[in-house]
Amino acid sequence: MNARIDLDRLLPELDHxxxxxxxxxxxxxLREVAATFERPALLFSGGKDSCVVLRLAEKAFxxxxxxxxxxxxxxxxxxHVDTGHNFPEVIEFRDRRVAEMGERLVVAHIxxxxxxxxxxxxxxLESRNGHQSVTLLEAIDEHRFDCLIGGARxxxxxxxxxxxxxxxxxxxxxxxxxxxxxxxxxxxxxxHRPGEHFRAFPISNWTExxxxxxxxxxQLPLPxxxxxxxxxxxxxxxxxxxxxxxxxxxxxxxxxxxxxxxxTVGDMTCTCPVESGAASAAEIVAETLTVTVSERxxxxxxxxxxxxxxxxxxxxxxx
Amino acid sequence: xxAVLKTLHPADAPLATTAQPTDHRAxxxxxxxxxxxxxxxxxxRLLYDSRAILADQLxxxxxxxxxxxxxxxxxxxxxEAEREQGITIDVAYRYFATPRRKFxxxxxxxxxxxxxxxxxxxxxxxxxxxLVDITKIDWRARPVQLLPQTRRHALLAHLLRVPGIVFAxxxxxxxxxxxxxxxxxxxxxxxxxxxxxxxxxxxxxxVSALRGDNVATPLKAAxxxxxxxxxxxxxxxxxxxxxxxxxxxxxxFVAREGDGTGNQPRTFWGRIAHGSVxxxxxxxxxxxxxxxxxxxxxRAGQQAAVAQAGESAGLVLDRQLDIxxxxxxxxxxxxxxxxxxxxxxxxxDTEAAQIGRKYWVRHGNxxxxxxxxxxxxxxxxxxxxxxxxxELAVNEIGTxxxxxxxxxxxxxxxxNRVGGALxxxxxxxxxxxxxxxxxxxx
Numbered sequence: 001m002n003a004r005i006d007l008d009r010l011l012p013e014l015d016h017x018x019x020x021x022x023x024x025x026x027x028x029x030l031r032e033v034a035a036t037f038e039r040p041a042l043l044f045s046g047g048k049d050s051c052v053v054l055r056l057a058e059k060a061f062x063x064x065x066x067x068x069x070x071x072x073x074x075x076x077x078x079x080h081v082d083t084g085h086n087f088p089e090v091i092e093f094r095d096r097r098v099a100e101m102g103e104r105l106v107v108a109h110i111x112x113x114x115x116x117x118x119x120x121x122x123x124x125l126e127s128r129n130g131h132q133s134v135t136l137l138e139a140i141d142e143h144r145f146d147c148l149i150g151g152a153r154x155x156x157x158x159x160x161x162x163x164x165x166x167x168x169x170x171x172x173x174x175x176x177x178x179x180x181x182x183x184x185x186x187x188x189x190x191x192h193r194p195g196e197h198f199r200a201f202p203i204s205n206w207t208e209x210x211x212x213x214x215x216x217x218x219q220l221p222l223p224x225x226x227x228x229x230x231x232x233x234x235x236x237x238x239x240x241x242x243x244x245x246x247x248x249x250x251x252x253x254x255x256x257x258x259x260x261x262x263x264t265v266g267d268m269t270c271t272c273p274v275e276s277g278a279a280s281a282a283e284i285v286a287e288t289l290t291v292t293v294s295e296r297x298x299x300x301x302x303x304x305x306x307x308x309x310x311x312x313x314x315x316x317x318x319x
Numbered sequence: 320x321x322a323v324l325k326t327l328h329p330a331d332a333p334l335a336t337t338a339q340p341t342d343h344r345a346x347x348x349x350x351x352x353x354x355x356x357x358x359x360x361x362x363x364r365l366l367y368d369s370r371a372i373l374a375d376q377l378x379x380x381x382x383x384x385x386x387x388x389x390x391x392x393x394x395x396x397x398x399e400a401e402r403e404q405g406i407t408i409d410v411a412y413r414y415f416a417t418p419r420r421k422f423x424x425x426x427x428x429x430x431x432x433x434x435x436x437x438x439x440x441x442x443x444x445x446x447x448x449x450l451v452d453i454t455k456i457d458w459r460a461r462p463v464q465l466l467p468q469t470r471r472h473a474l475l476a477h478l479l480r481v482p483g484i485v486f487a488x489x490x491x492x493x494x495x496x497x498x499x500x501x502x503x504x505x506x507x508x509x510x511x512x513x514x515x516x517x518x519x520x521x522x523x524x525x526v527s528a529l530r531g532d533n534v535a536t537p538l539k540a541a542x543x544x545x546x547x548x549x550x551x552x553x554x555x556x557x558x559x560x561x562x563x564x565x566x567x568x569x570x571x572f573v574a575r576e577g578d579g580t581g582n583q584p585r586t587f588w589g590r591i592a593h594g595s596v597x598x599x600x601x602x603x604x605x606x607x608x609x610x611x612x613x614x615x616x617x618r619a620g621q622q623a624a625v626a627q628a629g630e631s632a633g634l635v636l637d638r639q640l641d642i643x644x645x646x647x648x649x650x651x652x653x654x655x656x657x658x659x660x661x662x663x664x665x666x667x668d669t670e671a672a673q674i675g676r677k678y679w680v681r682h683g684n685x686x687x688x689x690x691x692x693x694x695x696x697x698x699x700x701x702x703x704x705x706x707x708x709x710e711l712a713v714n715e716i717g718t719x720x721x722x723x724x725x726x727x728x729x730x731x732x733x734x735n736r737v738g739g740a741l742x743x744x745x746x747x748x749x750x751x752x753x754x755x756x757x758x759x760x761x
Contacts (some may be wrong), residue, residue: 017343018421026633027619031572031588035644035684052489059619062576072576104440154412163413177409181751182435184668186590187681189740191749205345205423208413 016213024058025212026210027164028186028203030060030149030188034075037147041106044078045086046094047265049151052201052211055056055218057149058101069101078150081136083128084111084150085246085268093223108139125246126142127269140197146197147190163225165204171195208263209288214236216281225262229281233258239272271274322337323524344557345421349440349481351472352450357489359529361450362413362426364465365549369415396455410436434669435714437475438754441705442740443672445557446483446521447476448548451504453525454490458500463507474515474698478663480732480756483521483555484512484754485761487548490539492527498542501525522551550666560628560735561575564604565650566594567633567738569683570642586633589684592737594650595627596634604640605647605654611636645685651760656726659692661758663732664711668745672711672719678752679744680723680741683737688724695719733758 018308033040062070098105110128111121113135154161166188181189232243234253241247246268249255250283260273278284323467325380352358376640413424425440449472476484486508494500514519526548537547571589580618616623618631626632666672680689697707697717711717743753
């Protein structure tokens with residue numbers, strides 16, 4: 001609450017009071033999940049959107065203690081699908097936050113699916129992003145989760161713009177965009193058969209800017225790679241590709257050290273940073289106000305493959 | 320939503336609105352129009368002119384346009400099937416902001432078979448922008464005939480009690496005498512609104528979505544002095560339930576402190592439908608009927624002095640009572656329950672609504688069984704006349720009498736959205752089959 005004053009000072013031209021209303025709506029949705037499902041879980045990757053959802057869940061279910069964090073426990077565990085190609089600093093952040101909060105984290109590993117033979121890689125260094133759906137659905141089966149809370153936003157992508165807040169998945173875990181249930185008022189229809197499940201998206205109506213405004217206002221802990229840092233990159237097809245053990249420089253490419261930050265954080269093989277000197281959430285807000293390239297356009301190799309790549313992944317059970 | 324905040328309005332642009340919004344909620348509005356009315360182009364225009372569209376998205380459009388002017392409608396049709404068929408199938412939500420306000424667009428497809436999506440979009444909206452294609456209207460005829468879809472969309476928005484209905488008369492650049500064409504169309508719309516009982520409209524404006532005239536930039540024409548569409552939208556109120564008077568709170572979630580199953584203190588969470596609550600207030604429960612005093616009011620993990628309509632509140636009561644999700648907490652003596660009521664039913668399911676069949680309905684946070692006791696009439700969308708009916712097919716709207724398996728504290732929708740809205744769910748398919756808006760209780 002103290003951070004609110006800072007934001008007013010830093011960004012006097014910006015009205016951020018609509019965040020109260022977005023927060024209200026998201027908390028309402030989270031309580032709806034806890035009240036109507038038997039075995040929900042919250043998808044937590046350490047990414048900024050899931051950090052926002054996690055803070056909202058703390059506000060929905062815990063008591064705020066002056067000078068400290070929130071006390072109490074969430075009524076559901078956290079779930080992360082680990083591609084094995086995650087940025088190590090994000091995994092470290094994830095585990096630290098979970099320990100600090102005393103929550104239960106379930107990690108489903110794509111490497112396990114590869115061992116089982118349910119995920120087959122054509123190339124050991126290929127992007128594992130699309131394969132997450134298989135591992136996710138296996139985790140749902142194993143833990144009998146009936147609702148997964150996700151941090152997807154409708155402003156991210158065209159197929160997501162058509163997503164319901166409570167989105168039904170059939171017994172194969174598939175999304176059927178043409179069979180979506182009409183969603184009227186906040187009278188959510190969460191009735192389902194055994195084996196079917198739901199995805200719930202509390203921050204559907206938030207934009208990238210809202211997320212950063214909220215991060216600034218809440219002084220939300222986030223992984224360091226969201227803020228400006230020096231990193232080895234190569235320039236490839238207009239993107240800055242981070243040089244890592246799974247994304248080495250190709251022959252002929254020049255490795256340079258640039259000051260960058262990540263706008264989205266996902267699998268290392270498909271997430272690229274942008275050049276930026278923004279070192280705090282408030283500076284990122286200022287930068288977001290003048291940005292000219294969409295979040296996914298700037299940073300995701302996987303969404304560039306075709307206009308419908310997100311829709312196809314979602315139908316297959318993706319987040 | 321991005322670089323819009325300082326740049327949208329030139330400093331000298333006259334703003335039609337003087338009233339600041341009293342709250343800071345986003346304005347939710349739906350857009351409705353027939354195929355080819357230019358609805359997608361209008362939305363594309365709003366996003367484009369408010370700079371919610373970014374360079375890479377624009378590049379994709381330029382690449383497709385191959386030298387021609389870009390097609391703004393391509394920004395909104397997101398699903399593969401939509402691009403294949405060149406139509407919008409599902410409600411899409413879009414976001415943009417001006418320095419004054421955040422907006423959420425529920426983009427409802429206009430063609431008849433997907434009217435259920437328009438009902439979906441209308442249910443949570445503060446306003447409806449209905450597109451009228453002026454090039455499809457013979458405005459020299461007397462009387463001017465509106466398109467059936469225009470009547471249908473406006474009527475649906477009205478039946479769903481969308482507070483602000485705006486007609487955007489589009490393609491004004493494509494008629495030879497824009498002033499007379501607009502005025503004739505405007506008069507026809509006003510006459511229709513009066514006949515349909517819509518009452519006060521939020522506005523009728525000429526626009527050219529294609530050229531951007533009067534969307535974000537005011538129309539430069541001597542014959543039009545009104546606001547631009549964006550100026551009008553900036554000034555419209557969001558829907559606010561009354562905060563004075565009796566309290567009504569549907570219990571959404573019961574939180575118990577600590578672990579175990581003993582008699583720990585409980586907090587009853589719910590979003591207040593109307594009224595307000597503070598510690599010391601007397602309340603009565605439904606259906607139990609017991610009374611209690613509010614010991615503490617909580618908001619998002621902290622104690623609060625007061626909570627009011629539209630906000631979620633957690634109530635701790637002064638005594639142990641058996642309360643669960645689906646119950647209601649209200650001011651003593653204010654909850655009147657009924658097992659029978661009359662309602663507007665918008666049917667959304669391909670399987671027709673049948674008299675006598677049992678359905679699930681959700682009211683507040685409670686599911687009960689219900690049946691349609693009678694269909695009083697079906698509304699002819701074109702003539703607005705009530706006609707006899709024995710069932711309601713998909714996309715049809717009627718007035719029905721509903722019988723409930725157990726009493727519920729329903730209120731007319733016009734008085735309160737929470738107490739007056741129900742959804743109907745098919746017990747075998749679990750599809751959301753209909754929307755009920757209570758008109759009167761017996």
